[in-house]
Amino acid sequence: MAVIIPKDLPASKQLDRENIFVMHEERAKSQDIRPLELAIVNLMPTKIVTETQLLRLISNTALQVKVDLINMKSHTSKNTSHNHLKAFYKNFDDIKYKKYDGMIITGAPVEKLEFDDVNYWEELQEIFDFADKNVFSTMFICWGAQAALKHYYGIDKKDLPEKMFGIFEHKIVRRRPIVRGFDDVFYAPHSRHTQCRIKDIKKIDDLEIVASSKEAGAYLLVSKDQRKIFVFGHSEYDPNTLKKEYERDKAKGLNPKVPKNYFPNDDDTKKPIVRWKAHGNLLFSNWLNYHVYQTTPFDLEKLNQIDKEFGVNE
Template sequence: MPIRIPDSLPATEILESENIFVMTEYRAMHQDIRPLKLLLLNLMPTKIVTETQIMRKLSNTPLQIDVELLQTISHESKNVSEEHLETFYTSFEDIKDKHFDGMIITGAPVERLDFEDVDYWDELTRIMDWSRTNVHSVLHICWGAQAGIYHHYGVPKYELPEKLFGVFEHKLVKPSSPLVRGFDDVFMAPHSRYTEVHAEDIEANPALELIAVSDAAGVYIAKSTDSHHFFVFGHPEYDTETLGKEYERDLGKEDDVALPVNYYPNNDPSLPPLATWRAQAQLLYTNWLNYYVYQTTPYDLGTIGEDED
C-alpha cells in the first residue's frame, strides 16, 4: 500500500528499508483519488516504535492512506522528545472539527490503574465520544480496547493474578466475520497485560459479539454489531523482538520475572525468538481497512455521523 506519512518521520526510513511502499507527500498530492484518512491515537510511551509497528501493518493494500498522529496533551510523555511530538503530532483541539475514515487507539501501560485514575482519562473519553460521529470505524488495541469497551459498553476489566505475557494459541468463535477472513482455525497472537475482560460480559451485551478467544489468554477479538468499534485485546502489531525487550526491561526492575510463554525456542532466552503471529496480524489490519473502512466509508467525509443518533 502507498502509505502516506511525513517524509521526515523516523518510521519512513525504516519502512522504506523493508521495501514497504511509503509514498512521498508530493506524489500523493498528485494522484487523482481520495485517500483514506486515518487517525492514530498513540498512547504508548515508546511512540516511535509503536508508530513504525502499526504503519507496517497498514502497508499491505492498494489503498492510499493519509495517517495523522494524535497525542493526549493532558499527559507528559517522557520517552520521546518534545521536538518529535511538536513536529509530527497533533492535539484533539486541532482535529475536533475533522472527519476520518478510520482511527486506531493503541494500548498504554496503565492497566493496573482504575480507568478514572488515568491522568488523561477525561481527554480520552472526550476523544472516544467524538469518534462516534467523526470517525467511520475505530480499532482499539490492548488497554485501548479495554478502555473503549468499558467506556462505550460498560464492560469492566479484571486484574489477573500474574502478568499474561507471551504468545498464545487462539481459536475463532465467529469464523464467518470478514475481520478474520483468511485466518487459520487455530492461530498465535502475543499478549502483554495484567488485566482482562470476560467473555460472558461481552456475550451478555446484544450490541457486542465475540470473534476470537484463547483458552489461556481469554478474549482476543470482539466488535460492536454495528461494526463501528473493534476491540483487540492483544498486541498483533508487535515486532519479533518486542516481548524479549519487555522481558529484559522487567529483569532490570525485578528479580523474579517469568519468561514470555511460547516465545523463546525451548524456553531458552539465549536463542532468538521466532514470530509466529505475523500473518494473522497482517490479515487483521488489512481486513479491517478493506471490509470495514474502505468498502463502507462515505466518499464525502463530511457526511460521517449523519445517521448517528
C-alpha cells in the same frame, strides 16, 4: 498504493529499508485520489516504535492511506522527545472538527490504574465520543480496548492473578469479515495484567466475540454494526518486542516469567519464534478493506448520516 506520511518521520526510513512503499505528503498532493483518512491515537510511551509497527501493517494494502498521529494534550511524554511530538503529532484540539474513515487507539502501560486515575482519561473519553460520530470504523488495541469497553458499555477490567505474557493460541468463534482468510487456529502476542471477562462481554447484546483463547480469554470483538473492533492482544508487535520487555523487567529485578511459547523450549538465550505476523497483516488489511474502504462514504461529511446502507456484509 501506499501509506502517506511525512518524509522526516523516523518510520519512513525504517519502512524504506524493509522495501515497504510509503508516499510522502508532497507527492500525494499531486495525485487526484481521495486517500483514506486515518488517525492513530498513540498512547504508548515508546511512540516511535509503536507508530512504526502500525504503519508497517497499514502499508500492507493496495489502498492509499493518509495518517494523522495523535497524542494526549493532557499528558507529558517522558519517553518521546518534545521535538518529535511537535513535528509529527497533533492533539485532539487540532482534529476535533475533522472526520476520518478510520481510527486506531493503541494500548498503554496504565492498566494497573483505575480509569479515573489515568491523567488523560477525560481527554480520551472525548476522543471516544468523537470517534462515535466522526469516525467510520475504530480499532481499539489492548488497554485501549479495555478503556473503550468501559466507556461505551460499562464493562470493568479485572486484575489477572499473574501477567498474561507471551504468544497464545486463539480460535475463531464466529466468521466475520475481520477474520476473513484466517486459519481456524492462529497465534497472537499478549502483554497485560488485566482482562475483560468473557462472561461480562456476553451480557452486552451489541458485542460479538469473534476469536478467543483458552488461556488468554477474549481476543477479538466486534460491535453489531461492525464499526468498532476490539483487539486484546498485540499483533503489531515486532519479533523482539516481548524479548525487550522481558529483559527490561529482569534488569529492574522484577523476576519476570519467561514469555510463554516465545523462546524455543523457553530458553531465553535463543532467538524468539515468530508465529503471529501473517495473522497480524491479515487483521489490519481486513479491517482497512472490509470495515473501512468498502463501507465508508466517499464524502466524509455523510458520516453524520450513517445508517444501514453503510453496513458491513458478512
